[in-house]
Amino acid sequence: MAVPARGTWLDEIAAARHGLGRSSTAARVADLLREQITDGRLVPGERLPEEDLCRAAKVSRNTMREAFRLLVQERLLVHEFNRGVFVRRVTADGLADLYRVRRILECEGVRCAASAGPEALGRVGAAVEDGERAAASGDWPGVGTADIRFHQAIAALVGSPRVDEMTRHLLAEMRLVFHEMGSPREFHEPYLARNRRIYDLLAAGAADEAERELRAYLNDAETQLTTAYKEPE
Template sequence: MAEQLTGLADDRALLGRTSTAERVSDILRSRIAEGFFPPGTRLSEEGIGGALGVSRNTLREAFRLLTHERLLVHELNRGVFVRVLTVEDVEDIYRTRRLVECAVVRGLGEPPYALDGLASAVAQGERAALEEEWGGVSTANIHFHRELVALAGSARTDELMRSVFAELRLAFHVVDDPRRLHEPYLARNRQILQALQAGDRAEAERLLVVYLDDSLTGIVEVYRRRVGADADSTA
């Protein structure tokens, strides 16, 4: 036991470093989601480390965590970049969303449900739309789906989908008309909320399936057009 405790003591230094790295990764994840670092951006170790006041080792650990979440990619001899999603990535994200979100609604059990967070996200989106803050509408839509997943009461599911939703925001950043992309789903969010308020899980799931299918179609259409235009411009 003494030998094992000595080994643990040797690891004490890792606790502070890991904790700091996780905090740094939280900051960078939020910045990536907000579009502060758009897809394709090279992340400077010196610049970010200096701005946050953290060591190079801590920052590299944060980069490693975000690379594991598929938000960053390390390119040999070039550095670390915010990941640029492919159409196949987008399709896989939506496949995961449909599996998880629909299962959450299907497994809710008997009403009433704790819908305050969901209702707050709906109201947040509607306020942002009135102010024509379409980035805010996008954020509110993500919050809506995070609150929907949270209804499962599963920390593991929340953690899984946190990464999925952060990755989804990378796809949103290539869209040149966020109003057209996000505005139609405000009414759909409220319809899903109202179905759950009425205790109708089957209707809420039906609405959600159509919602996700239509959202995927819209994003892939825009994504293919944008990626194609970028390819043409470099030809």
């Protein structure tokens, strides 16, 4: 899998710095870095250049280190003594726990779909369409990003800001897991139709069937990813 050029994601950090004054600066920098992970631009094992990031975001080293600390707590980064800060690689045990929590949050989202309203359900459909468009253009990393948005939208059907926050953090970790798969197309392509199926069931009010589909989907994905983790060992 090709590693995105450093300049690309640093440029995006620099372009977004205008929003830093509107919230806690360290938290906002952490948000920007998390977005780069969620969108697949920062990959496991990549070292984060502190000085370059400080220049791009126009923040102090103390602010950047606080942002790093927040993301270490979220299991997205790891600090290695005398080496620096790196994007974390999710372990096989961590993968199992991610899916354990995802089943709780996303299946509850499906159960809440009937009361979520058309706008929330529309976001699920929009993520499905984004994935289908990305696949049609051959943008398989883009399909991965759309898949993350799909699952965020599923969990968001709960209507809880706390669930939304937990899901953002969990799915940023999931994007790191996706990099374990050698071919984005081989991994993501079979799930496009399954995303469509789940959305169509929700739109038709068939929540029970949608939940069964989602559980089978998550079970299959976990098995596939666990196999990929075990193969190098």
